[in-house]
Amino acid sequence: MKLQLTTPRLRWPILLLGALGGLSTGVGGLGQDCGENAGLNVGDGAGRPGEVVAVELRGSSQCLVAGFSLAVGHDTTRVELAGASAGQFLLDHAGSELVFGVFPHNSEGFAALFVAFDLRFPLTVPPRDVPPDTLLATLTYRVLPGALPGAAALRNEDRTFGSPNPISNVYIEEDGTEIHPRLGSGAIVVLEPTGGFLRADANADGAQDLSDVVFLLLYLFRRGTATAPPCLSAADSNDDGRVNLLDPVTLIAVLFRGAGPIPPPSGACGPDPTPDALTCEAYGACP
Numbered sequence: 001m002k003l004q005l006t007t008p009r010l011r012w013p014i015l016l017l018g019a020l021g022g023l024s025t026g027v028g029g030l031g032q033d034c035g036e037n038a039g040l041n042v043g044d045g046a047g048r049p050g051e052v053v054a055v056e057l058r059g060s061s062q063c064l065v066a067g068f069s070l071a072v073g074h075d076t077t078r079v080e081l082a083g084a085s086a087g088q089f090l091l092d093h094a095g096s097e098l099v100f101g102v103f104p105h106n107s108e109g110f111a112a113l114f115v116a117f118d119l120r121f122p123l124t125v126p127p128r129d130v131p132p133d134t135l136l137a138t139l140t141y142r143v144l145p146g147a148l149p150g151a152a153a154l155r156n157e158d159r160t161f162g163s164p165n166p167i168s169n170v171y172i173e174e175d176g177t178e179i180h181p182r183l184g185s186g187a188i189v190v191l192e193p194t195g196g197f198l199r200a201d202a203n204a205d206g207a208q209d210l211s212d213v214v215f216l217l218l219y220l221f222r223r224g225t226a227t228a229p230p231c232l233s234a235a236d237s238n239d240d241g242r243v244n245l246l247d248p249v250t251l252i253a254v255l256f257r258g259a260g261p262i263p264p265p266s267g268a269c270g271p272d273p274t275p276d277a278l279t280c281e282a283y284g285a286c287p
């Protein structure tokens, strides 16, 4: 994108970027009758350690807007932002011009979203209103292993968040005017871990298949660089209390040579019936 500061049509995208970067425009709050009922609300979710939880971001604006920016604070010891996807409303309106930026949390635990209908010149996507309770985006959070049970707040309660470069929680009109919506916080309820798992599901995705063999081989032969099994008890395919080459070999024999069965818990989630020193820090595939 080329920024040409002398072109009037470039004003709002620059101000939108300014809002994201915390640059004060000084034009907010003017003539905002249409903005009285504007809102940006973060929803709720629930999940166990290791699980990914979807949280809805819903909004509304009677003013015609060209985008918005938003920062949501969270407890980084319990959850982390895993990603975000644009709602159908944004996709339908802006199509391939949509700019949908997701920024991981900063040192204060504020993750940010930056949305513009169009930043490619000449601008072709017009500003528009946002009907009440429109799904703008889905935020996905991962509940961290060992997260304490209870509600972890998703803080969306002030006009700007973070420092030294605060992010404004605003809609932006085409001329750069900020619309200040009512902000609503959400929460992720961290549930007690069940402690159950499926044996041989080394990658903890709920299925015992070839991907677990590959996952284990990478882990065993690239120690230090490959991802470790989140639940070592599940990675112990033959239930001998150790995770080594025999475990992918055991699973290969079951999958391709009719060997088996895999020692329990295998057909259904459950605890390890043969106590050993292996740990299971996170396994989110069992309800």
Ligand SMILES: [Ca+2]
Pocket: 200, 201, 202, 203, 204, 205, 206, 207, 208, 209, 211, 212
């Ligand atoms: Ca698996």
Ligand SMILES: [Ca+2]
Pocket: 235, 236, 237, 238, 239, 240, 241, 242, 243, 244, 246, 247
């Ligand atoms: Ca083993």
